[in-house]
């Protein structure tokens with residue numbers, strides 16, 4: 241079976257079978273239009289007619305007839321326009337390009353439409369407002385560079401003083417100028433004039449070729465002539481500046497030799513004069529100095545800020561205004577007992593000295609995140625009634641070597657002065673990690689300083705250091721040896737009773753629809769593995785949900801949804817009720833009997849806990 245090949249407008253070869261398949265309206269239109277392009281003389285309808293004939297040919301397998309038809313069409317076309325084929329190819333190529341380009345252009349225009357000028361200007365304004373100083377500095381620096389670029393002049397050749405004397409003696413010097421307030425002497429020679437003349441000749445030639453009338457270099461004029469564009473004038477300015485040094489040579493004068501020089505010049509009849517330094521030169525040198533030294537004030541400011549921060553942070557944290565007491569911390573009874581003992585020692589309630597005991601210098605609170613380590617430390621501060629210095633260990637991590645150590649020194653100095661006092665270091669692992677594991681000298685120095693300070697307490701100096709960490713295994717062993725953080729207190733996950741007590745603490749002022757004890761017991765039973773921070777979060781979420789509903793009381797549903805959110809995340813609603821009901825089923829085995837298979841209640845009865853949404 242023969243094949244008819246039709247060149248479509250986008251360069252694909254289409255068989256009649258394909259044509260048969262593509263019978264959709266738009267595709268048919270596309271193919272017909274292609275044909276119309278190929279036979280531009282025939283009209284759209286005639287082209288479609290031709291195409292239908294091709295299709296019928298392929299179906300009836302009268303291939304020879306079809307071939308002859310194509311040949312006749314082509315020969316007819318070639319008769320009509322002999323050179324049309326090449327042109328058509330070009331047109332096809334152009335069309336192909338336009339077809340590829342068109343969607344891209346459309347996309348671009350759509351994007352451009354979305355970018356409105358006003359929003360762009362708004363963004364720009366916001367950016368400028370946010371970075372005012374940066375923008376001002378950038379603009380100022382840019383202007384400085386532009387000024388230097390505009391006023392640049394080629395400097396004369398620097399020669400030894402003896403060259404000037406020799407040139408004067410040989411009569412080569414044409415003009416001399418002494419610069420006032422400096423020792424510089426500028427002079428020109430005969431050869432300079434020749435070069436200058438050549439340059440001016442070259443310039444006039446170049447300008448004649450351009451067709452522009454430009455002042456000669458000789459006159460030094462750079463004004464705009466009639467018919468000249470601003471760009472040309474700018475170019476001219478640049479060219480003149482680049483190639484027209486006013487003086488050929490410069491040298492430094494030797495002290496007490498002026499009289500000899502002057503007599504020499506008078507004898508040879510050379511023109512000499514003196515002039516002050518040009519204003520441009522002064523401005524240029526000032527601007528250049530600014531450009532070279534502008535980072536210095538920035539660096540000084542940065543350094544000053546670092547130093548002032550380092551000295552002020554101890555003062556900032558001296559106030560013990562936190563009103564947390566041991567009653568606010570629940571579920572961590574063992575840790576509480578240990579810390580209460582230390583508070584009692586600090587307050588003098590327990591006379592540990594009588595039996596020859598020493599006050600522990602350091603207490604390390606260890607436990608998972610959110611278990612209440614920081615809260616315990618704050619409770620110590622609230623109960624002890626002594627100055628309490630709290631600091632996060634990451635604040636000792638400094639850019640400059642030695643700054644962290646200095647901060648530790650300052651902290652302990654102030655704490656010692658206000659003895660009895662407590663220092664609390666949160667996230668101790670930030671500086672207390674094992675030494676020698678990295679090339680970070682700064683961190684090692686800070687840790688060394690901490691170790692030294694903890695050794696440096698007198699036995700009767702009542703300063704206790706409490707530190708908290710989630711990663712005790714990462715700490716340097718030297719920190720944990722007796723005499724430093726000798727007392728390690730584990731603040732773990734609370735048990736069910738602990739969770740109930742913690743919830744009671746956080747539900748203290750919350751208006752509940754139901755009995756608080758019942759809610760606490762229910763939530764405590766549903767949240768194994770939760771720490772204090774999780775429970776605090778559940779209570780807060782429940783209050784937010786109630787507020788969202790516009791209610792004045794927190795209902796059981798709010799609390800249950802808050803638990804769902806804490807457990808499964810906010811978006812995972814599909815998991816919600818069934819999962820919770822499964823869990824409730826585990827805890828209260830009689831509960832599923834009151835529910836259908838899919839967790840929905842079969843009757844309108846309330847469950848024993850009155851939780852209806854399950």
Ligand SMILES: Nc1ncnc2c1ncn2[C@@H]1O[C@H](COP(=O)(O)OP(=O)(O)OP(=O)(O)O)[C@@H](O)[C@H]1O
Pocket residue numbers: 568569570571572607608609610611612613614615616708709710742745771772773774776
């Ligand atoms: N035992 C607890 N009793 C009452 N509230 C608690 C308890 N534990 C945690 N919370 C609540 O969780 C919040 C965060 O706890 P805290 O900052 O003390 O945890 P942390 O153990 O120091 O965590 P991290 O190790 O991440 O610093 C507290 O402000 C408090 O509201």
